[in-house]
Amino acid sequence: MEIxxxxxxxxxxxxxxxxxxxxxxxxxxxxxxxTVNIGxxxxxxxxxxxxxxxxxxxxxxxxxxxxxxxxxxxVSAKGVIVRKERDGIPGGKVRVAIFFSDIQxxxxxxxxEFIDRRLSTD
Numbered sequence: 324m325e326i327x328x329x330x331x332x333x334x335x336x337x338x339x340x341x342x343x344x345x346x347x348x349x350x351x352x353x354x355x356x357x358t359v360n361i362g363x364x365x366x367x368x369x370x371x372x373x374x375x376x377x378x379x380x381x382x383x384x385x386x387x388x389x390x391x392x393x394x395x396x397x398v399s400a401k402g403v404i405v406r407k408e409r410d411g412i413p414g415g416k417v418r419v420a421i422f423f424s425d426i427q428x429x430x431x432x433x434x435x436e437f438i439d440r441r442l443s444t445d
Contacts, residue, residue, distance in 0.1 A: 339362070339438055347381070347421075354372065384398050396433050
């Protein structure tokens, strides 16, 4: 029997494991969630309800303060659900991978700064 080659990483950027407050808005409702991990181009978050694949979303997340004198930073983006996971997640929750399809340059810069800061301390 042949040993399969490892699955190649398809993400375009590294992710950091971080639990951040995350709000998803879609068609007149909001869902509060927390990220499992986050990268420059997307995030994995855990939800209490299922959302269909390829659903377009409005997203808001809060990045922690950069230091003792800093303030938390709110980042907004548009996104789309590109993957879902259910197996092994307790409490009937579902994890969804969200690709950030539209993010303003200032919000993208804040997100990159946060991720780069986290990567340099790990």
